[in-house]
Amino acid sequence: MTLLEVQGLDVHHGQLHAVRDFSLAVDAGQTVAVIGANGAGKSTLMRAIAGSHSPTRGSITINGADVTRMPAHQRMRAGICLVPEGRRLFKSLTVEENLDTGAYRAAAGPWNVDAVMELFPWMRERANQNSASLSGGQQQAVAIGRALIGNPKILLIDELSLGLAPAVVKQMYALLPDIVASGTAVLVVEQDVSQALAAADTVHCLLEGRDVLSGKPADLSRARIEQAYFGLTSASGQTVGKGH
Amino acid sequence: MDFVNTLVQGVMLGGLYALFAAGLSLMFGVMRMVNLAHGDLAVAAAYLVVVLLGSSFLPLWLVILIALPLFALIGYATQRGLFSRSLKAGPLSTLLVTFGLSIIVQNGLLQAFSADTRTIDFGALNTGAFRLGPISVSYLGLLTLALAVAVIAGVQLFPSRTRTGRMMRAVSDDADTASLVGANSRHLYAIATAIAFGTVALAGIMSGARSSFDPSMGPAQLIFAFEAVVIGGLGSLGGTLAGGAVLGLTQAFAAQIDPSSTLLAGHLVFLAVLAFRPQGLIPQRAV
Amino acid sequence: MTTLEHLPFHAAVVRSGKAPKATGGLLAAAVVILAALPYVAFTGATSAMVTFFVLLIMASMWNLLAGFGGMVSVGQQAYVGVGAYTVLAFANLGMHPFLALPLAALTCAVFAIPTSWLAFRLRGDYFAVGTWVIAEVYRLVIIRFDSLGGANGKSLPGLSGMDPVLRGALTYWAALAIAALTVTGCYLLMRGRTGLALTAVRDDETAARANGVGVTWSKRLVYLVSAAGCGAAGGILIIDSLSVQPNAIFSVQWSAYMIFIVILGGIGYLEGPLLGAIVFFVLQQLLAGYGSWYLIILGLIGVAGAVWLPHGLWGTITRTTGLQLFPVGYLLRTEPVTGKTAGKTTSPKRRIGSST
Ligand SMILES: Nc1ncnc2c1ncn2[C@@H]1O[C@H](COP(=O)(O)OP(=O)(O)O)[C@@H](O)[C@H]1O
Ligand SMILES: [Mg+2]
Numbered sequence: 001m002t003l004l005e006v007q008g009l010d011v012h013h014g015q016l017h018a019v020r021d022f023s024l025a026v027d028a029g030q031t032v033a034v035i036g037a038n039g040a041g042k043s044t045l046m047r048a049i050a051g052s053h054s055p056t057r058g059s060i061t062i063n064g065a066d067v068t069r070m071p072a073h074q075r076m077r078a079g080i081c082l083v084p085e086g087r088r089l090f091k092s093l094t095v096e097e098n099l100d101t102g103a104y105r106a107a108a109g110p111w112n113v114d115a116v117m118e119l120f121p122w123m124r125e126r127a128n129q130n131s132a133s134l135s136g137g138q139q140q141a142v143a144i145g146r147a148l149i150g151n152p153k154i155l156l157i158d159e160l161s162l163g164l165a166p167a168v169v170k171q172m173y174a175l176l177p178d179i180v181a182s183g184t185a186v187l188v189v190e191q192d193v194s195q196a197l198a199a200a201d202t203v204h205c206l207l208e209g210r211d212v213l214s215g216k217p218a219d220l221s222r223a224r225i226e227q228a229y230f231g232l233t234s235a236s237g238q239t240v241g242k243g244h
Numbered sequence: 245m246d247f248v249n250t251l252v253q254g255v256m257l258g259g260l261y262a263l264f265a266a267g268l269s270l271m272f273g274v275m276r277m278v279n280l281a282h283g284d285l286a287v288a289a290a291y292l293v294v295v296l297l298g299s300s301f302l303p304l305w306l307v308i309l310i311a312l313p314l315f316a317l318i319g320y321a322t323q324r325g326l327f328s329r330s331l332k333a334g335p336l337s338t339l340l341v342t343f344g345l346s347i348i349v350q351n352g353l354l355q356a357f358s359a360d361t362r363t364i365d366f367g368a369l370n371t372g373a374f375r376l377g378p379i380s381v382s383y384l385g386l387l388t389l390a391l392a393v394a395v396i397a398g399v400q401l402f403p404s405r406t407r408t409g410r411m412m413r414a415v416s417d418d419a420d421t422a423s424l425v426g427a428n429s430r431h432l433y434a435i436a437t438a439i440a441f442g443t444v445a446l447a448g449i450m451s452g453a454r455s456s457f458d459p460s461m462g463p464a465q466l467i468f469a470f471e472a473v474v475i476g477g478l479g480s481l482g483g484t485l486a487g488g489a490v491l492g493l494t495q496a497f498a499a500q501i502d503p504s505s506t507l508l509a510g511h512l513v514f515l516a517v518l519a520f521r522p523q524g525l526i527p528q529r530a531v
Numbered sequence: 532m533t534t535l536e537h538l539p540f541h542a543a544v545v546r547s548g549k550a551p552k553a554t555g556g557l558l559a560a561a562v563v564i565l566a567a568l569p570y571v572a573f574t575g576a577t578s579a580m581v582t583f584f585v586l587l588i589m590a591s592m593w594n595l596l597a598g599f600g601g602m603v604s605v606g607q608q609a610y611v612g613v614g615a616y617t618v619l620a621f622a623n624l625g626m627h628p629f630l631a632l633p634l635a636a637l638t639c640a641v642f643a644i645p646t647s648w649l650a651f652r653l654r655g656d657y658f659a660v661g662t663w664v665i666a667e668v669y670r671l672v673i674i675r676f677d678s679l680g681g682a683n684g685k686s687l688p689g690l691s692g693m694d695p696v697l698r699g700a701l702t703y704w705a706a707l708a709i710a711a712l713t714v715t716g717c718y719l720l721m722r723g724r725t726g727l728a729l730t731a732v733r734d735d736e737t738a739a740r741a742n743g744v745g746v747t748w749s750k751r752l753v754y755l756v757s758a759a760g761c762g763a764a765g766g767i768l769i770i771d772s773l774s775v776q777p778n779a780i781f782s783v784q785w786s787a788y789m790i791f792i793v794i795l796g797g798i799g800y801l802e803g804p805l806l807g808a809i810v811f812f813v814l815q816q817l818l819a820g821y822g823s824w825y826l827i828i829l830g831l832i833g834v835a836g837a838v839w840l841p842h843g844l845w846g847t848i849t850r851t852t853g854l855q856l857f858p859v860g861y862l863l864r865t866e867p868v869t870g871k872t873a874g875k876t877t878s879p880k881r882r883i884g885s886s887t
Contacts (some may be wrong), residue, residue: 048423051423052420053436068278071423071428072423072424073423073426073427073428073429074426076423076424076425077426081425082424084421084424088416088420090413090417090421090422091417091418092413092417093410093414093417097410097413100407100410100416101410101411101422101427102424102425103407104407104411104425104426104427105426105427106426114418146425147424150425150426272656276655276656277656277751278656280605280659280660314575329838330837330838333837333838334841335605335655335656335799336597336837337837337838337841338656339656339659340790340794340834340836340837341834341837341838342836343605343790343833344830344831344833345830345832345834346830346833347787347826347827347829347830347833348827348831350826351824351826351827351830352823352827355824355827356821373681387649451550464785466660467660467663467664470657470660470664474653474657474661476659504675507667507671508668508672508675510668511664511668511671512668514664515649515664515665515668518649518652518653518654518661519648519649522652
């Protein structure tokens with residue numbers, strides 16, 4: 001059964017049409033990735049799904065229930081948790097307090113502060129430190145932990161790897177299978193195409209707000225993805241080095 | 245021994261100011277707003293107690309037990325119905341809304357109760373005092389001081405020790421992100437305002453038992469509370485207690501020297517702090 | 532005028548609207564007609580108009596301070612009081628009270644210098660309450676001077692011998708002159724460098740500072756001008772009532788009136804106080820008999836206006852019709868490069884920095 005279904009979504013920033021007629025479906029146990037260049041509208045899409053930004057048209061349903069007009073704080077209780085771009089930890093709260101905010105309206109489930117600290121043992125030592133003193137990767141871990149503790153049906157992660165060292169990125173992606181195994185579907189936004197292709201069951205490529213290419217990673221050729229990613233009309237000779 | 249006596253009176257007066265200031269400080273800490281109707285609400289609470297005492301056979305403690313939650317409830321409703329709208333419209337709008345509210349409350353009280361002064365009858369507590377050697381300590385002053393310390397400790401601990409308090413800090417940091425973990429910022433802000441209204445009602449009642457009041461006293465109460473906050477250091481509740489004490493002591497000693505200079509001396513200390521130590525005596529962010 | 536040559540269309544940043552000759556003419560005519568009023572109307576009417584002018588002056592000054600300078604003060608009554616007491620002090624020394632009016636403005640500007648030094652240490656809401664405390668300090672200091680009447684106030688010497696009709700007319704003209712001066716002064720100030728600097732600050736204070744805009748200086752100038760204007764208004768008040776009472780002249784009610792008028796009229800628009808003062812004046816005349824209900828209603832309107840009509844009456848009018856009496860903003864005027872030159876007027880496309 002489809003867990004999250006987005007249909008014909010249009011999102012505006014004032015005059016700017018940031019997401020156009022976008023549709024997507026995530027089934028339970030799936031990992032779906034959205035890729036696209038800077039400014040393609042990925043964050044806007046995620047914020048619209050999480051309820052931080054009202055769409056102008058289209059619908060969002062979770063397990064068949066329409067949540068399109070539901071405010072963000074209720075949508076979290078409906079089972080959607082977003083790890084926002086740039087981590088956005090609460091700066092006057094300690095690491096442990098940051099994690100604990102996730103438990104404020106959490107659903108019942110496998111994740112709690114202890115389980116997250118089990119996953120990242122360093123957090124125990126730094127539990128009482130101010131969250132601003134952490135490195136980027138550590139902040140990302142806390143932000144993911146905070147969202148996981150809500151025991152969402154679907155976890156949204158905006159820019160999982162942005163600004164992180166390659167080794168840390170690898171660690172982060174190694175986590176995804178664990179999360180999915182715990183019963184949570186994952187929708188991840190990524191600029192690092194090869195990571196996204198390796199991790200996801202389905203990929204959507206966003207260009208200027210439009211879904212220009214989607215499918216299973218195995219079915220998509222490298223050249224077509226590059227074309228879609230950069231919005232090139234033909235891939236001839238264009239070998240812009242992206243990914244690693 | 246006059247000196248010690250004045251010292252004691254000053255500290256107890258300071259306790260009252262700190263009690264007034266706790267809610268002001270909390271609202272500023274969480275929502276970055278100053279409620280200009282703060283003092284008028286205190287006066288309104290005092291009138292409510294006078295009316296309830298006069299028109300029913302309820303005992304004083306029960307009346308207070310009714311008045312405080314009632315004010316907290318009013319605070320919750322005011323935040324959700326009014327302040328949340330003005331906060332969305334911007335800081336200027338909030339300031340004007342609370343200023344308008346101050347005028348409404350003040351003139352509403354004037355219309356309902358005339359300009360005559362009243363006091364709250366606390367029975368023996370009003371005048372009772374015990375002697376500690378050569379100095380006399382009023383029960384009421386001591387009770388007020390104890391309440392001030394308790395309220396400030398509570399308002400200090402609540403944000404760090406309870407989950408609701410932590411969510412309040414989270415919302416204050418970043419309401420947008422807090423909503424992603426299920427925090428309804430309007431509800432949490434309203435709780436902060438409810439606490440502020442409840443504590444200022446308590447301050448108004450204690451003040452109304454200590455000395456007589458009339459509808460026009462609100463702005464003066466606001467100003468004392470504000471001075472206590474700034475002297476102590478913005479956002480620091482411990483500082484607020486110290487600020488209240490400094491203000492109370494200054495006024496008590498000035499009154500000893502020249503009764504007509506009481507208020508002026510307090511204001512001048514405030515201005516001196518502003519000029520030479522603008523961060524306040526104990527600067528820190530508590531909420 | 533700056534033209535941007537590299538754009539695919541002609542774009543020019545111009546003053547939004549020509550120096551409004553029509554408005555200038557209209558206002559000049561209004562002033563002339565109003566100046567003739569004492570010859571045709573009863574003293575009752577001119578006396579009521581004095582109140583109107585005083586409100587207009589105060590509101591314009593508060594608008595300058597809060598709407599353009601971003602300084603929301605609840606303490607401008609400090610200068611109303613100091614202005615009134617300055618006139619009293621000079622009259623005590625034998626000076627003609629009318630001649631003391633400019634000195635009242637000047638004294639307030641001088642007092643405003645050290646005051647601003649203190650008050651500018653507070654930001655936002657705390658600035659508001661801080662200015663209120665400062666106003667209280669002025670009141671408490673002044674009532675310590677027995678020669679100024681102490682806590683009970685005093686009547687103004689030097690005018691008792693004058694014919695009441697002549698005195699009424701002179702008061703009226705003085706109030707009218709100061710009101711006209713205030714409105715014109717605000718306009719010129721906001722059109723000039725100060726206005727530009729303050730607009731930059733309002734949009735982005737950090738960026739403005741980084742670009743070398745004299746932020747503090749501009750704010751202080753506006754604060755001083757505003758103090759001077761309120762001082763002159765206070766001077767008119769004491770001349771009009773022939774006495775002064777410290778609690779009344781230093782009452783926070785003056786701030787309430789200023790704020791109410793500006794919010795109702797439209798904050799950040801020079802036209803706002805004018806429109807607001809007219810509406811307020813009419814309300815005052817209608818509700819004057821209702822005691823404290825009058826203030827309760829004002830408070831309610833103020834609260835409702837602040838929440839639901841944040842741009843005030845004038846803001847709403849100018850947003851729907853584009854009408855402007857005192858254009859102080861700038862327009863980005865664009866037109867395609869097809870033939871026409873950039874100097875010609877086309878319909879305004881965008882207004883820059885002209886609303887809060
Ligand atoms: N708060 C905002 N206000 C106005 N425009 C915005 C806002 N956020 C994003 N945009 C614009 O929307 C478009 C999509 O942005 P975004 O969703 O952040 O893209 P991405 O996450 O793919 O980099 C961009 O053109 C961006 O400039
Ligand atoms: Mg993004």
